[in-house]
Amino acid sequence: VLSSPDTFHPLPSRPHIENSPRPRARPPSPGLRKRIPSSKDDGHKMRFKFGNGKQPTFNAEDASVRMHLKGRPVVLYKPTDIETSYNINSSSALPDNKLKLEWVYGYRGRDCRSNLYSLPTGEIVYFVAAVVVLYDPKDGYQRHYLGHNDDVKCIAIHPDKLKIATGQVAGLELDPRLPQVHIWDAVSLTTLHVLDSFDRSVACLSFSKADGGAMLGVVDESNDHVLSVWNWQKEVKITEAKSSKDQVLLCEFNPQIQGSIVSCGKNHINFWSLEGGQLVKKQGLFERHEKPKYILCLGFTANGDVISGDSSGNVQVWTKGRKIAQILESAHDGPVFCICAIRDGFITGGKDGGIKKWSENLQTVKQTQLPEESGSVRTIASNDKGQLLVGTKKNSILLGDFEADFQTIVHGHVEELWCLAVHPSKAQFLTGAYDKQLVMWDATNHTSLWFKTFDDGIQSASFYPCDNNIIAVGMTTGRWLILDSSNLELITVHTDGNEQHDVIKFSPDGKFLAIGSHDNMIYIYNVSDDGRKYNKHGKLSGHSSYITHFDWSADSQNIQSNSGDYELLYWDVQSCRQMTSAPSMRDIEWATQSCTLGFTVLGVWPEGADGTDINSVARSTEGKLLASGDDFGKVHLFKYPAVQPRSSSHNYSGHSSHVTSVQFMAGDDRLISTGGQDCSTMQWKVV
Structure with a gap:
């Protein structure tokens, strides 16, 4: 970091709240960096041992895996479509596909x-x-x-x-x-x-x-x-x-x-x-x-x-x-x-x-x-x-x-980059950063189609499921807004709380919008008029730390969510109530898999993980591949589901900061990843 008049001042870590673990940010100096498992380009196997040294165990009676993250027990229930002969000690196979770096956005x-x-x-x-x-x-x-x-x-x-x-x-x-x-x-x-x-x-x-x-x-x-x-x-x-x-x-x-x-x-x-x-x-x-x-x-x-x-x-x-x-x-x-x-x-x-x-x-x-x-x-x-x-x-x-x-x-972002959203059908994607810029990219021509500067830093975004140019954007201040991407018209602006909105997602049927906030709440809105009208439906209250990820069920009736203290909770959207029986949710079909805690993604966690090392996961549309982005600048590609604690992956370097988000594009032919403080976006071809 320079101390000259043209100094770049690194951004502070994510806001700290009570009971939150350390912020998801890259360690400040080589001497303080965590050890990462050694790896090779052709894939590696990770020994599944967490910070407290406890090995995960499988309970055949209720078909659950119990693992620990930073001393906290996490219980994950096996879906019934996973083979009944599941053995937690079995080895896993590498995916047939690999990634090749196709384009780097930024400078x-x-x-x-x-x-x-x-x-x-x-x-x-x-x-x-x-x-x-x-x-x-x-x-x-x-x-x-x-x-x-x-x-x-x-x-x-x-x-x-x-x-x-x-x-x-x-x-x-x-x-x-x-x-x-x-x-x-x-x-x-x-x-x-x-x-x-x-x-x-x-x-x-x-x-x-x-x-x-x-x-x-x-x-x-x-x-x-x-x-x-x-x-x-x-x-x-x-x-x-x-x-x-x-x-x-x-x-x-x-x-x-x-x-x-x-x-x-x-x-x-x-x-x-x-x-x-x-x-x-x-x-x-x-x-x-x-x-x-x-x-x-x-x-x-x-x-x-x-x-x-x-x-x-x-x-x-x-x-x-x-x-x-x-x-x-x-x-x-x-x-x-x-x-x-x-x-x-x-x-x-x-x-x-x-x-x-x-x-x-x-x-x-x-x-x-x-x-x-x-x-x-x-x-x-x-x-x-x-x-x-x-x-x-x-x-x-x-x-x-x-x-x-x-x-x-x-064209590049200048400040920390967390927001990534891929278009549901086109070869386009959005990025947004703390520099207040929202950019629409063309993944085929590798150009920015447009960019818009807002009054607040940008944390998250989501495309409306129908191709009608509607975009939801979550800010760092508690505000969220709806934008028409065809003319950059600001349709509506709402405020829920005063902390950043880490996740914002439309339901698959387009009838709801959920906003996961750093204030531990998930706010639910009814959506009408083709994504142009929003009325408060309720909020999901029960997490004891900030919301990190959530997924809608395929039928838009349920949500699964993760928080900063390694919880995996389930919700009924209509009643805005928590589904307290986790085993009863084991066979729900989820429209996406972005939650980093779940039975089908338990294999992404590396040795010595403290719960914040994996910032993002994404399942491919066809459900054959799983990608993850970690705190060490690596993008990993697994076979989905990754249900073995020693899941094997191909891993790829390029980012020099924590990889904040990974998402497959429509058609599963490309993967997009974003780097936090390196401010870069990388486009990988699935080969």
Whole structure:
């Protein structure tokens, strides 16, 4: 997390209420992360042992499984259509299907820099979560480098434009795993080399240019922000030196001067030279000029002079020594976030959303302004057609030039993402986040069809079962609303309680709407006039913690629900009463299976689970597959029903934060997953 003027502040955890377990959020640091079972891409078997060490047991007399989550007993009753010879100790089979990552929605611009480049193939390369994306906006395809297992933080392109280096934070799986730098081939996407002698995280990196890219400079996020120089082909460290106690944001090899490196960040800019295998540092001198709090970006002129931009809006030109030769005061209104060197000058972008082209003699040649909704300019790159690629702090990428308007080619959420709803019949889905944006996506063309910004953060959403464009949206404030997606007309707004609505769902027949709230209640509304009129029917009261999931029965008469203290309760909707005889509900047909506690999904829970490790499950429409999303960035695919405690699954990496939701699309040919604080949405093809 940066503490500079462009800081991204992580969101607080979910609101805490009495008797609630820990919030469902990713652990804050590698040292505090939970251990995750080791796994392989071809599936794994999980030993079913919970935090208190008690094994689940099967009671043949009443056909129930008793398991414990964080010391609490959970009793699950076997449906009669599960074979009578059920043996809790039997092994399970992997599903016949697998998942393949098809598309990644989003971009990480909010708190990273210099992470957008154009390749000779016409592809642009950037990262989000643990995925490096190679995207061709003209031909409309993506390729993905999936070698990392946690947040990718920085990227560098080799001078040959065929090799790419990417750095990440410490990984989740093999504890302790040091932060890594991967050097990989941009054509085959194969990993060529891995460097891993770093502390905490890789802050920034750069290939050398003057010698054809033989060296790689890397700065980590240790207390001294160590700068190391590597012969990356031999995976040998040439030398290292303490860079600064203060935060280092960038390091760059000078393209004109061999062995020359410049690094910058909070309160400093350093000029390094590689002499006799050792790094020699000289600090930049501001002399009569006011020293800025941050040097935020770097660039180089054709003769090797260094250009820097600072947090005060100024641009400095440094001679080949370490003194300022010229300064452009107030080049931008606010921090200068990026500098892009071009043939006849350079381009700058700032927090003010402005983009300026400067001549070699430091005169403004052209300028333009991004729309306010696009956000601040985070980074700029040019492609082989002379167009500009602009990454913004609002996690979007725009394409354009000074003569024409910029078009958004990558749209992303900026704050924690929990809301996901798939269309009942079309290849479309909704996402909503705490950034107050609701976005409708086309899963075929991989584009956003529309987005709307509300006054409150968005927690949940649901499509009306008939294709009439009606959408229900649950907010973080106790409000919920009905929207017509054809014209974005707001039909009605209601308020129930003052806490977030974690789940909102129409009944299969469209006659009811249920809202599961963080205040422990499920509110029921009668629905009429094709989803345009709502009257309060009642509320389901009985849970002792916040509602996490619920499902409607296929006949719209009952609801099963989970809460934050690991309860599985059943309800009669007409009377709004709890069905206290759980065994009598064992054979109810449920329209969906999103409850994470249930006999048919008991196999999704990993070793050491405390009850909040599984954030989401989803049964495919045909009822053959079960997907889950967990706190460790993994998406799992099981055979449904997953009734064995040691259920086997294929598991997939890509997210770097807790996976907040998974849902199959209509037709079961795709699965959508959302990442909480990585703000990404991933589309998986079922193969």
